[in-house]
Amino acid sequence: MASAASQATLSFLPSTSASSSSRRQPAPSILPLSRSPIALRSPIRRLGFAGAAADPLLAFHVASKTRAVVGRGVRGVVSMAKKSVGDLSEADLKGKVVFLRADLNVPLDENRNITDDTRIRAAIPTIKHLMSKGAKVLLSSHLGRPKGVTPKFSLAPLVPRLSELLGVPVEKADDCIGPEIEQKAAALPEGGVLLLENVRFYPEEEKNDPEFAKKLAAVADLYVNDAFGTAHRAHASTEGVTKYLKPSVAGFLLQKELDYLVGAVSNPKRPFAAIVGGSKVSSKIGVIESLLEKVDILLLGGGMIFTFYKAQGLSVGSSLVEEDKLELATTLLAKAKAKGVSLLLPSDVVIADKFAPDANSKIVPSSAIPDGWMGLDIGPDSIELFSKELETTKTVIWNGPMGVFEFDKFAVGTEAIAKKLAELSGKGVTTIIGGGDSVAAVEKVGVAGVMSHISTGGGASLELLEGKELPGVVALEEAVPVAV
Numbered sequence: 001m002a003s004a005a006s007q008a009t010l011s012f013l014p015s016t017s018a019s020s021s022s023r024r025q026p027a028p029s030i031l032p033l034s035r036s037p038i039a040l041r042s043p044i045r046r047l048g049f050a051g052a053a054a055d056p057l058l059a060f061h062v063a064s065k066t067r068a069v070v071g072r073g074v075r076g077v078v079s080m081a082k083k084s085v086g087d088l089s090e091a092d093l094k095g096k097v098v099f100l101r102a103d104l105n106v107p108l109d110e111n112r113n114i115t116d117d118t119r120i121r122a123a124i125p126t127i128k129h130l131m132s133k134g135a136k137v138l139l140s141s142h143l144g145r146p147k148g149v150t151p152k153f154s155l156a157p158l159v160p161r162l163s164e165l166l167g168v169p170v171e172k173a174d175d176c177i178g179p180e181i182e183q184k185a186a187a188l189p190e191g192g193v194l195l196l197e198n199v200r201f202y203p204e205e206e207k208n209d210p211e212f213a214k215k216l217a218a219v220a221d222l223y224v225n226d227a228f229g230t231a232h233r234a235h236a237s238t239e240g241v242t243k244y245l246k247p248s249v250a251g252f253l254l255q256k257e258l259d260y261l262v263g264a265v266s267n268p269k270r271p272f273a274a275i276v277g278g279s280k281v282s283s284k285i286g287v288i289e290s291l292l293e294k295v296d297i298l299l300l301g302g303g304m305i306f307t308f309y310k311a312q313g314l315s316v317g318s319s320l321v322e323e324d325k326l327e328l329a330t331t332l333l334a335k336a337k338a339k340g341v342s343l344l345l346p347s348d349v350v351i352a353d354k355f356a357p358d359a360n361s362k363i364v365p366s367s368a369i370p371d372g373w374m375g376l377d378i379g380p381d382s383i384e385l386f387s388k389e390l391e392t393t394k395t396v397i398w399n400g401p402m403g404v405f406e407f408d409k410f411a412v413g414t415e416a417i418a419k420k421l422a423e424l425s426g427k428g429v430t431t432i433i434g435g436g437d438s439v440a441a442v443e444k445v446g447v448a449g450v451m452s453h454i455s456t457g458g459g460a461s462l463e464l465l466e467g468k469e470l471p472g473v474v475a476l477e478e479a480v481p482v483a484v
């Protein structure tokens, strides 16, 4: 049975939602401050294609699959798209030297062993495709944020795993430009792969220096960008190089990321819910504002909720609060209401007497956080409330953990959401995990494989969800417009 806290929440829910259940009551026009949590609901909005087409993000659509998503049920609408590596013919690729920018920025332990090879595995389909078409692949990436040539940031530890996944020995160069590359590129057989050294060993890379970009392009015939995780950086190997290599096209991973983070989000199967967590409101303002234009339901968790509670006049103890964002929190709540978005804050929280894995903890209603205690996770009623809400949806996007999931004691909320999304994914709901810590949580629970899409880019996915243009995508060639 639901506790008093969750019943208080449910009493705020009106009966008008398409995702509704019989429990909904009309929302009060003014939220009583004493009655946290906040649950604002009004009818599900349905953005037609006109709404989606007006979204500038749709200009980034690259895949034919995306075109189908964008154009579903709409005749005569032209979809803007980026040219894809899949659009190139065998003649375009056979014997050609391809500069392929991937994001192989993987975590290494102190012995330089790869601790998570996700980004390498994600790059494989494009590399294999180029190999199968007889291209000669110059594979480029950064690793970490080196200041000049730094051996510990060499790409050498990646060679064995790349070779294993590709089924061929991958040779590595000691540089990414210059005579060695010219010589090795000339000696590459069709279908061969040469891994270039860390492109950030040159400071010119991050400065997007045109002369450096020209040197990167020097031995190649064409450019493929598959580095989604770095597409928000206007660097020489992600943006500058496109000025010197034609065509410059998108790889399969980049396509897939855009399909989900732009396509599915701009024209989702509804009801469409977003779950936004993480530490601070300030780092998620852009995402929340952008998602408020698109979603039917917005569930908030993580450290940011305490700023919303405080803005509502509640006591939050020593929880994380951004005092200068209280007004903003109130504005966002009002915006959600005005837009008819159902915005839910957790009804109960797990509080701790210190910020530590071994802190004493207890569960309290969100409106009853005592002085000296801080909220570090969402509580069981909130998990139930969020889970019920999520069951009404057809598309869910998640960015940011529900609590301090790095501490086992406060990982329950985040892990419960991960499991819920896995369950929903199995029932045909589109589940999109938007990078960063949410991906780590999903992996920790062992349900990454069942999600519809797990983004390989934290910062890049955040920027996309904020509605920003990614320089690495903008720079790519437009596909021939297709009437859908």
Ligand SMILES: Nc1ncnc2c1ncn2[C@@H]1O[C@H](COP(=O)(O)OP(=O)(O)O)[C@@H](O)[C@H]1O
Pocket (backbone or CB within 6 Å): 277, 278, 279, 280, 283, 301, 302, 303, 304, 320, 375, 376, 377, 399, 400, 401, 402, 403, 404, 405, 406, 435, 436, 437, 438, 458
């Ligand atoms: N209640 C909380 N109090 C303090 N920090 C929190 C709380 N909930 C979550 N966090 C922290 O938020 C961090 C993630 O925030 P953020 O970087 O914004 O998310 P993401 O990486 O998913 O974009 C995690 O390190 C987590 O410990």
Ligand SMILES: O=C(OP(=O)(O)O)[C@H](O)COP(=O)(O)O
Pocket (backbone or CB within 6 Å): 103, 105, 144, 145, 229, 230, 233, 435, 436, 456, 457, 458, 459, 460
């Ligand atoms: O790991 C990356 O970004 P992410 O941590 O935001 O996912 C990318 O490789 C970009 O790296 P950068 O943030 O050093 O430019």
